Amino acid sequence: MMAFAAAGRKAAAQRMLSGLSQVETRGASPSYAENALMEPLCKALLAFSYDNYADCVELLVHVRHIAHRCGGSLAQCDLIHLTITEAALRARNGNLARALVAERTAQKPTSRLNQQLQRRLAS
Secondary structure (H helix, E strand, C coil): CCCHCCCCCCHHHHHHHHHHCCCCCCCCCCCEEEHHHHHHHHHHHHHHHHHCCHHHHHHHHHHHHHHHHCCCCHHHHHHHHHHHHHHHHCCHHHHHHHHHHHHHHHHHCCCCCHHHHHHHHHH
């Protein structure tokens, strides 16, 4: 979904979203966290690609707390956090953006990315 959304292939992204309910796992049973995260994350990425940042935030705010339980790497989990942070900034949701940036900064205070996010909040 991320590749389609980033490449502007909105029709392909929409088809993928429509086909999520038909995804088979070839005998593997997806965990509750995977099931709970898959559709909202895909919808959020598509909303972001349409510049619907408030919708993206609304979708991710309800599932970001389970992203780490899906078996993804730290980078994949961070990507979800960065997406909601960027969407909050673009949606001008200052309170949420400040909270998300503060959360990131508390974990990695010397991160250049976190410092850049703090500067964006200040401006």
